[in-house]
Amino acid sequence: MAVVKMRLYRGDSNGGAEKEYEVPLEEGMVVLDAIHFIQANYDGDLAVRWNCKAAKCGSCSAEINGMPKLTCKTRLDTLPLDKPVTVYPIKTFPIIKDLVTDVSWNYKVRKTIPPFTPAKDTKWVMYQEDVERGQEFRKCIECFLCQDVCHILRNHDKKNEFIGPRMLIKIAELEMHPLDTLDRKEFLRDQAGIGYCNITKCCTEVCPEHIHITDNAIIPLKERVADTYFDPLQWLLEKFKGSPKQ
Amino acid sequence: MEKYETHTHDVIVIGAGGAGLRAAIEASAQGASVGLVCKSLLGKAHTVMAEGGVAAALANVDTKDDWKTHFHDTMHGGKMLNNWRMAQLHAQEAPDRVKELEHWGALFDRTKDGKIMQRAFGGHTWKRLAHVGDRTGLEMIRTLQDRGIHSGMEVYMECTITHLLKDGERISGAFGYWRESGRFVLFKTKTVIIATGGIGKAYKVTSNSWEYTGDGQALAYEAGADLIDMEFVQFHPTGMVWPPSVRGILVTEAVRGEGGLLTNRNGERFMEKYDPERMELSTRDVVARSIYTEVMEGRGSPHGGAYLDISHRGADYVKKKLPSMYHQFMEFAEIDITKEPMEVFPTTHYIMGGIRVDADTAGSTVPGLFAAGEAAGGMHGANRLGGNSLSDLLVFGRRAGLGAAQYANELRDNALKIDDVELEKAAREMTRPFENAEGENPYTVHQALQEAMGAYIGVFRTREKISDGIEEIQVLKDRASQLRIEGSRMFNPGWHLCKDLKSMLIVSEAIARCALQREESRGAHSRVDFPKYDDEKWGRVNSVISKENGNMKIGTSPLPQIPEELRKIVEGGHK
Numbered sequence: 001m002a003v004v005k006m007r008l009y010r011g012d013s014n015g016g017a018e019k020e021y022e023v024p025l026e027e028g029m030v031v032l033d034a035i036h037f038i039q040a041n042y043d044g045d046l047a048v049r050w051n052c053k054a055a056k057c058g059s060c061s062a063e064i065n066g067m068p069k070l071t072c073k074t075r076l077d078t079l080p081l082d083k084p085v086t087v088y089p090i091k092t093f094p095i096i097k098d099l100v101t102d103v104s105w106n107y108k109v110r111k112t113i114p115p116f117t118p119a120k121d122t123k124w125v126m127y128q129e130d131v132e133r134g135q136e137f138r139k140c141i142e143c144f145l146c147q148d149v150c151h152i153l154r155n156h157d158k159k160n161e162f163i164g165p166r167m168l169i170k171i172a173e174l175e176m177h178p179l180d181t182l183d184r185k186e187f188l189r190d191q192a193g194i195g196y197c198n199i200t201k202c203c204t205e206v207c208p209e210h211i212h213i214t215d216n217a218i219i220p221l222k223e224r225v226a227d228t229y230f231d232p233l234q235w236l237l238e239k240f241k242g243s244p245k246q
Numbered sequence: 247m248e249k250y251e252t253h254t255h256d257v258i259v260i261g262a263g264g265a266g267l268r269a270a271i272e273a274s275a276q277g278a279s280v281g282l283v284c285k286s287l288l289g290k291a292h293t294v295m296a297e298g299g300v301a302a303a304l305a306n307v308d309t310k311d312d313w314k315t316h317f318h319d320t321m322h323g324g325k326m327l328n329n330w331r332m333a334q335l336h337a338q339e340a341p342d343r344v345k346e347l348e349h350w351g352a353l354f355d356r357t358k359d360g361k362i363m364q365r366a367f368g369g370h371t372w373k374r375l376a377h378v379g380d381r382t383g384l385e386m387i388r389t390l391q392d393r394g395i396h397s398g399m400e401v402y403m404e405c406t407i408t409h410l411l412k413d414g415e416r417i418s419g420a421f422g423y424w425r426e427s428g429r430f431v432l433f434k435t436k437t438v439i440i441a442t443g444g445i446g447k448a449y450k451v452t453s454n455s456w457e458y459t460g461d462g463q464a465l466a467y468e469a470g471a472d473l474i475d476m477e478f479v480q481f482h483p484t485g486m487v488w489p490p491s492v493r494g495i496l497v498t499e500a501v502r503g504e505g506g507l508l509t510n511r512n513g514e515r516f517m518e519k520y521d522p523e524r525m526e527l528s529t530r531d532v533v534a535r536s537i538y539t540e541v542m543e544g545r546g547s548p549h550g551g552a553y554l555d556i557s558h559r560g561a562d563y564v565k566k567k568l569p570s571m572y573h574q575f576m577e578f579a580e581i582d583i584t585k586e587p588m589e590v591f592p593t594t595h596y597i598m599g600g601i602r603v604d605a606d607t608a609g610s611t612v613p614g615l616f617a618a619g620e621a622a623g624g625m626h627g628a629n630r631l632g633g634n635s636l637s638d639l640l641v642f643g644r645r646a647g648l649g650a651a652q653y654a655n656e657l658r659d660n661a662l663k664i665d666d667v668e669l670e671k672a673a674r675e676m677t678r679p680f681e682n683a684e685g686e687n688p689y690t691v692h693q694a695l696q697e698a699m700g701a702y703i704g705v706f707r708t709r710e711k712i713s714d715g716i717e718e719i720q721v722l723k724d725r726a727s728q729l730r731i732e733g734s735r736m737f738n739p740g741w742h743l744c745k746d747l748k749s750m751l752i753v754s755e756a757i758a759r760c761a762l763q764r765e766e767s768r769g770a771h772s773r774v775d776f777p778k779y780d781d782e783k784w785g786r787v788n789s790v791i792s793k794e795n796g797n798m799k800i801g802t803s804p805l806p807q808i809p810e811e812l813r814k815i816v817e818g819g820h821k
């Protein structure tokens with residue numbers, strides 16, 4: 001039987017190193033299968049997160065051969081197997097152990113986003129074309145791969161200033177909800193730090209749900225913020241009109 | 247005993263799926279101090295994987311629908327073994343619970359006139375399942391998660407509860423460990439709501455995740471609560487078959503709801519033989535047995551399944567209504583379902599049985615202990631209809647939150663005690679695997695259990711097979727008492743599995759003993775040696791499991807008596 005060489009990062013906050021394992025290759029096998037094989041047969045204490053094993057829960061993010069991916073969705077036969085497959089924890093968040101990182105920051109900032117706020121007397125009628133934009137963003141499985149790859153968080157560690165692409169689409173989803181009444185533009189500019197994003201689109205490229213993070217969420221949000229805060233005429237108009245949302 | 251941290255709440259909810267979140271939201275709204283504890287990160291519970299939809303008689307598409315028809319369908323789907331009161335409350339309250347999700351921000355697919363869209367599903371008379379493509383569970387859990395984090399509850403993520411503690415007869419605490427550090431934590435609490443989901447990981451071929459190890463059922467059993475109807479394990483008719491890596495992963499019933507056709511290797515639509523009226527949209531127990539029979543009799547597909555074809559609906563429609571199925575097959579199996587059929591075979595999916603609860607309050611037989619969602623029993627009888635779980639989570643999650651908050655409120659000034667001896671025993675049990683110099687690898691024992699459950703207590707059962715299974719479970723219990731693990735307590739899945747395995751062995755034994763006792767076939771429980779319904783004897787009783795003097799006791803108790811006006815609804819045609 002063919003075998004594949006897997007090189008996994010093993011370690012914790014005190015440091016660590018790659019460890020190599022040989023795993024028998026089966027048809028259709030994904031990286032997470034190989035990790036499970038290693039757990040069951042070599043190192044029972046190998047730490048990894050996973051739940052659905054069907055690309056639906058966003059638990060199993062890692063960097064496979066340097067690329068941020070879901071381990072349950074990455075088939076081994078899509079990788080070059082003449083050399084070892086490396087699996088590392090996502091880099092932007094502090095390591096806990098092996099492939100598991102501390103992603104609690106994401107939950108903290110998410111809580112600061114002003115929640116859905118419908119009007120008191122809402123008639124709950126919405127048409128398919130109105131909900132579709134929001135539905136795209138609500139496909140997000142919170143794998144945080146976009147947060148991992150965004151250079152503002154990854155290389156510049158601006159976690160206090162910038163909430164990252166996942167959280168921006170969360171805001172976009174609320175802002176584009178046909179029945180929401182809140183205005184999050186100030187939040188976007190100040191707490192969310194949307195100005196930091198320079199539209200490199202790296203986030204969109206890694207999104208396993210194929211959400212158009214930059215084109216459909218961040219750019220329209222940037223435009224709204226710019227219109228309000230940098231266009232004095234718009235600003236005045238909105239002040240008098242009481243800022244209706246489209 | 248080593249140092250541990252302590253938190254105090256009125257209500258501890260174990261589990262952050264649909265049931266747990268909805269319970270925690272309700273208990274918080276009632277003013278209780280709530281702690282929500284879950285094994286995984288928030289938002290990753292099983293509910294996130296639900297695909298097809300949530301059943302509620304909104305009557306948006308088929309305007310003749312009403313709660314009575316939903317109730318009727320549910321009782322028939324459950325082969326009359328359902329707790330009638332649960333089925334009634336469920337059918338009556340589900341529409342409000344679904345609308346409430348919309349009020350909390352959910353974006354369901356819409357009808358032309360701007361209402362929540364509904365689709366057909368097996369066993370439902372009318373188009374009843376509110377949905378978002380085939381990712382309804384994700385929509386539901388995000389909505390509840392968003393609502394929950396702004397409701398004032400404390401969330402304890404990646405924290406596993408291993409023991410419940412009592413002050414006399416009453417619940418007084420929950421003990422567990424942080425997955426990350428392995429350190430212990432004690433929750434002092436007046437009430438515990440168990441919303442831990444199912445048991446699928448006791449089987450090899452399953453649609454369930456690592457979390458489904460029956461912890462909640464085992465915790466309740468150990469605390470002295472009754473479990474009912476554990477023999478009723480739902481094998482979903484359509485799990486993926488190929489490649490081996492994805493065997494068991496769910497193919498949503500929505501494929502059949504949207505018009506998918508089942509055929510065998512000879513191209514025959516074999517459901518004609520088994521249920522000519524409802525065909526592919528027959529109930530799950532029937533479809534699962536039909537596929538199983540076709541394959542066993544040599545009419546299976548190349549990898550041992552049946553064909554399921556949706557390509558005739560056209561590529562655009564399929565991609566729009568079943569996007570995640572499209573991607574799932576494209577990416578995992580390299581099959582384009584808009585052009586070719588899928589191969590499917592039954593997969594362990596859901597447990598109808600569970601913790602015995604009072605329909606109105608979700609209270610178990612132990613004071614202070616409540617249960618909701620898949621962990622609770624009774625609602626679905628002998629077979630669950632698709633879509634009725636998500637609605638169950640909402641209806642009884644809310645009721646459990648209410649029930650627990652009320653109980654805690656009545657106990658306001660009552661200081662409950664933690665039994666230090668029990669606490670120390672719990673801690674010692676947890677650290678023991680580190681002390682064993684010899685012993686087996688927990689993964690090996692787990693695999694052996696999974697093989698045994700599939701082989702002995704699967705889709706078709708006989709007395710001999712079940713008895714062999716029970717013997718095997720006894721052997722595995724011994725093996726599981728001597729496990730050895732490597733590494734430290736920091737995020738150590740091997741160590742976690744040691745305790746999970748104990749839970750799985752308890753629920754496996756409960757399933758096996760109930761399956762042996764019930765000498766008839768009903769719903770998901772098919773006895774080859776007793777192929778017929780026995781309404782006189784077994785149609786009148788629930789199976790009951792309890793702990794007595796340290797041993798598992800099996801018995802029956804009479805079904806709650808259905809009132810006359812509801813009986814009429816069940817017996818009437820209701821079309």
Ligand SMILES: Cc1cc2nc3c(=O)[nH]c(=O)nc-3n(C[C@H](O)[C@H](O)[C@H](O)COP(=O)(O)OP(=O)(O)OC[C@H]3O[C@@H](n4cnc5c(N)ncnc54)[C@H](O)[C@@H]3O)c2cc1C
Nearest residue numbers: 261262263265285292293298299407443619620633635636
């Ligand atoms: C693939 C798939 C598709 C499905 N599709 C549908 C559908 O379309 N419609 C439908 O109605 N039903 C569907 N179901 C069934 C339905 O999704 C589940 O029955 C339901 O989500 C269970 O919800 P729950 O709240 O009871 O538990 P879960 O959502 O499973 O949550 C359990 C929670 O308990 C926690 N937990 C468990 N043990 C412990 C412990 N010891 N300590 C701390 N926390 C613990 C877990 O971390 C988790 O948070 C589907 C199921 C699957 C697997």
Ligand code: SF4
Nearest residue numbers: 150197199200201203
């Ligand atoms: S587009 Fe913006 S948010 Fe996305 S990766 Fe680039 S900088 Fe980050």
Ligand code: SF4
Nearest residue numbers: 140141143144146207
């Ligand atoms: S937007 Fe995409 S990449 Fe980012 S967390 Fe969501 S699913 Fe993952």
Ligand code: FES
Nearest residue numbers: 052053058060072
């Ligand atoms: S395990 Fe759920 S996305 Fe990979």
